Amino acid sequence: MDIINLLPKKQKSDLKTEQGLRLVVFALSWLSFTILILCLLLYASNSYLKIQQKSLDDNLASQKNNPRWAEVLNSETKLKDLNTSIKNVLTLQSKIKFWSPFLAEMANNNTAGISFKNITLNTTGKLAVISGHAETRENALDFQSALEKNSFVSEVKAPLENFLDQTNIDFSFTLLLK
Amino acid sequence: MHNFLQKIKNFSVLELRPEPIAISFNDSSLRFLTLQKKTSSILPENYWREALPKNTVVGGEIKEVKVFANCLKNGLHKIGVGNKKATHAIIVLPENATFLQPLSLPKMSKEEIDASLATLVEQNIPLSKEEVEADWQFVDSNENNQQTNILVAATSKIGIEKILEAMRTASIVPVALDLAPLSIVRSLINKADEKSRLIIHFNHDKTIFVLHDGKSIDLAMSSLSGIDFIQKKIATELHADPSTGSGRDPSAAFDLMSVKEFSNDNVKEKKALENSLADIIDQINKFKSFEHSPSEKSDSKKHCVCQEIVLSGYLASLQVVANVISQKTNLPVVVGNPWQQNGELDIIPKMNLSESLQFCATIGGAIYARQWFLNPVLE
Numbered sequence: 001m002d003i004i005n006l007l008p009k010k011q012k013s014d015l016k017t018e019q020g021l022r023l024v025v026f027a028l029s030w031l032s033f034t035i036l037i038l039c040l041l042l043y044a045s046n047s048y049l050k051i052q053q054k055s056l057d058d059n060l061a062s063q064k065n066n067p068r069w070a071e072v073l074n075s076e077t078k079l080k081d082l083n084t085s086i087k088n089v090l091t092l093q094s095k096i097k098f099w100s101p102f103l104a105e106m107a108n109n110n111t112a113g114i115s116f117k118n119i120t121l122n123t124t125g126k127l128a129v130i131s132g133h134a135e136t137r138e139n140a141l142d143f144q145s146a147l148e149k150n151s152f153v154s155e156v157k158a159p160l161e162n163f164l165d166q167t168n169i170d171f172s173f174t175l176l177l178k
Numbered sequence: 179m180h181n182f183l184q185k186i187k188n189f190s191v192l193e194l195r196p197e198p199i200a201i202s203f204n205d206s207s208l209r210f211l212t213l214q215k216k217t218s219s220i221l222p223e224n225y226w227r228e229a230l231p232k233n234t235v236v237g238g239e240i241k242e243v244k245v246f247a248n249c250l251k252n253g254l255h256k257i258g259v260g261n262k263k264a265t266h267a268i269i270v271l272p273e274n275a276t277f278l279q280p281l282s283l284p285k286m287s288k289e290e291i292d293a294s295l296a297t298l299v300e301q302n303i304p305l306s307k308e309e310v311e312a313d314w315q316f317v318d319s320n321e322n323n324q325q326t327n328i329l330v331a332a333t334s335k336i337g338i339e340k341i342l343e344a345m346r347t348a349s350i351v352p353v354a355l356d357l358a359p360l361s362i363v364r365s366l367i368n369k370a371d372e373k374s375r376l377i378i379h380f381n382h383d384k385t386i387f388v389l390h391d392g393k394s395i396d397l398a399m400s401s402l403s404g405i406d407f408i409q410k411k412i413a414t415e416l417h418a419d420p421s422t423g424s425g426r427d428p429s430a431a432f433d434l435m436s437v438k439e440f441s442n443d444n445v446k447e448k449k450a451l452e453n454s455l456a457d458i459i460d461q462i463n464k465f466k467s468f469e470h471s472p473s474e475k476s477d478s479k480k481h482c483v484c485q486e487i488v489l490s491g492y493l494a495s496l497q498v499v500a501n502v503i504s505q506k507t508n509l510p511v512v513v514g515n516p517w518q519q520n521g522e523l524d525i526i527p528k529m530n531l532s533e534s535l536q537f538c539a540t541i542g543g544a545i546y547a548r549q550w551f552l553n554p555v556l557e
Contacts, residue, residue, distance in 0.1 A: 003546065004313045004331045006271065006355040008338060015353060019195065026194045 102128075102152040102177070109146045113139030117170075131172040140169050147173060154178045197551040198353045199259060200543030201250070202270035202361065205235045206382045208246075209540040210253045213548060219520045220545055222529045224257040225537060238275025240340040247347035254348065266351045268550070269341060270543040273358040273386045276333045277303045278398045280317065283326045288316075291328060303332045311338050317394040329394055331357050353550055359388045359398035361542025366488055366514040376465050376484045377514070378458065378503075379538060380491030382406050385458055389465050389484065397465065403457040405492045411454035416446065452502055459506045462487065466507065490514040495532040516541045 005012070063069055099121060113135035120129040130147075134140035140162055147156045155176040162171040200211045208228040214221040228249045234242045254260040279302045283291070291298075291314060299305075299312045310332045317327035338355065345352050362379050372392030379386040383404040389396040466484050487509050493499045494513050504511040516534045517526050526534060534541065 002315050003354075003549070004315045004329065004357065004360060006276070006311050006313055006331060006333050006338065006357070007352060008311055008335075008342075011342065011352065015351075018351075022194060 102150070105150055105152065106147075109150065111139060111143045111146050114143045126177050128175040128177060129172065130175065131170070134169045134171055136167050137163055137165070137169060140171050143171070144173065147175060152177055195551060196266045198266040198268050198547040199257070200270065200540045200547050201253070201267050201350070202272075202358065202537075202540040202543055203230070203235060203246075204272040204358075204381055204383060205238065206230060208249050208253050209537055210257045211537060211540040211544045212257055212259065213544050220517065220541070220548060221520070221526065222534075222537075222541075222544075225529060225533075225540070226253050226256040227536070228253040228256070235272070238272035239334070239337045240344060243340055243344050244347070247344040250344060250348035250350060254350075262349075264349050264351050266353050267345070268354050268356055268543040268547045269345070269352050270356045270358055270361045270539045271333060271337075271341075273398060273400045274384065275337055276331060276357045276359075277305070278357060278359055278395060279303060279330045279332075280394065280396060281328050281330055283328065285324055286326045291326070295330070298330055299332055302330060305332065305334060309335050311335050327394070331360075354546060356543050356546050357398075358386060358539045358542075359395055361539040361546065362386065362388055362490065363390055363395060364542035364545050365516040365538050366490060366518065366542075368518050373485045374483060375486045375488050376462060376509075377488045377490060378462070378494075380405050380408075380489075380493040382492070385461075385491075387461055387465060401457060401461055403454075408454040408458075408493070412447075412450045415450040415453060448498075448502070451498065452506070455499070455502055455506075459503065462503065462507050462509075466509065484509060487511045488514045490516070490535045490538045492536055494535040514538065519545065 007015075103119075114132060116130060116132040118129075118131045122128065134143060144156055144158055144162075147153055153175050157174040157176070159172065162169060162173075197213070197215060200213075202209045207230055209225070210228070211225045212223040214223045230249055231242075231245055234240070234245045234249070240246050251260065254262075254265060259265050281298060281302060283298075286294075295312055295314060296307045298314075299310055300307045303310060303312070311334070312330060312332040314328050314330045317329050333355075341355070342352065358379075362377055366377055367375065367390055374389070374391045374396075377386075377388040377390065379388070381404050383402075383406060384400040385403050385405075386398070386400045388398045487503060487507065489500055489503070489511060490513075500511040500513060503509075513531070514535060515531075516538045529537070
């Protein structure tokens with residue numbers, strides 16, 4: 001306020017300090033008041049929850065005294081055991097790879113002039129090695145092509161030795177499975 | 179430390195800033211006024227006039243601090259704030275205890291004026307800078323103007339110390355020390371109407387003249403012809419004539435005037451009133467066309483021609499007084515409305531016009547209090 005005020009400078013400065021102090025006290029008072037209200041609300045909620053918990057505890061205690069309580073406990077134990085068994089079965093099932101569809105598809109796409117000697121399947125289920133005999137190089141190439149088209153196979157690794165001879169080839173293919 | 183603890187003790191948790199009351203005083207009385215809260219209008223809530231024992235205040239200076247403090251306490255009780263631990267107040271100083279001087283300076287900033295205030299005071303106020311308390315305000319805020327017009331106010335430091343001591347004793351915290359001419363103008367002059375006016379405020383012990391050029395105060399002074407003096411003079415004149423019974427009782431002189439007014443039947447009363455107002459009319463004639471010195475006002479404003487006279491104080495509500503002054507000065511005379519900032523209110527609850535006119539300076543102080551109260555706390 002730019003209005004004449006003949007109050008000495010010291011008094012004006014004291015008044016400003018008082019105003020600042022008043023502002024702080026006012027803010028702190030309202031803050032304390034708000035905190036007090038929140039504390040009261042929390043205390044009331046806590047008391048309500050304690051009453052609720054006590055009521056539930058009492059209810060549980062009375063249930064335990066009931067003759068059917070042992071039956072309920074027995075059923076609960078059995079259910080727990082059953083849950084554990086189901087969990088184990090599911091774990092084992094997730095680890096097993098079902099090979100039959102892969103072998104069936106390979107048998108369906110059987111190429112002429114090819115005979116198998118050995119099929120090695122990796123336990124992780126991601127790798128298979130097939131060795132056998134092909135009458136001609138063309139038969140071996142056809143077989144490789146058939147393997148590449150197999151829906152279970154993502155990659156076929158064939159060593160160069162498989163195709164060095166024109167006839168009577170002992171081949172070996174390493175398959176990466178999907 | 180004690181003061182600090184006292185301040186903490188005095189805080190009200192729910193009050194961020196207390197609204198100050200207004201207190202004005204002169205040689206004969208103290209006036210108190212509180213405003214109605216929770217309204218944007220300036221309306222009185224409580225008011226009280228506490229008479230001061232003789233010689234408590236002389237020439238605007240407190241002579242008996244303890245007596246003055248006791249009267250302050252009484253007044254606070256009467257307006258219902260006596261039980262408060264501390265009362266904030268705007269104190270309106272009497273006109274004869276202060277100096278008010280308009281000054282025209284080359285364009286200067288607020289900081290520059292602050293820095294040169296002591297010199298300005300020494301050059302323009304008849305007190306040494308060591309013994310004076312001074313402040314100033316801008317008169318117009320025209321950025322393009324090459325001149326800076328300011329109003330400088332000053333009062334004696336000793337007088338201020340006595341006032342502050344009395345306030346401390348009465349548990350009053352002064353928020354501002356205002357000047358009676360400024361307060362009177364604040365309550366009576368409508369800022370929108372830029373007419374130059376002469377305000378005549380009748381007190382018991384003196385009459386205050388405030389010349390206002392429509393924007394700011396041009397001149398403020400007081401004459402010793404207060405209503406006590408006028409009343410005595412009328413009584414003496416009427417007493418000299420045995421045919422007039424009213425002459426025996428000075429206090430009844432104005433009652434008689436107000437009832438009879440002007441007519442051919444009361445020529446003697448009219449003559450007595452004219453004679454008693456002679457000094458005041460002389461003063462008005464001096465102010466009708468007032469010429470400032472170049473240091474006081476810029477060239478364009480140095481000549482002030484009064485267009486209207488505004489009456490306030492004790493005699494203001496007597497039509498007969500307005501008529502005599504108007505007749506003798508050839509100027510329109512109006513009775514002031516101290517509540518003009520509220521618009522055209524004819525009746526103010528709790529306070530009639532006659533009382534309101536006596537409380538003009540206090541009402542001006544209360545307007546200052548409301549402005550201070552509404553000002554942002556952190557400004």
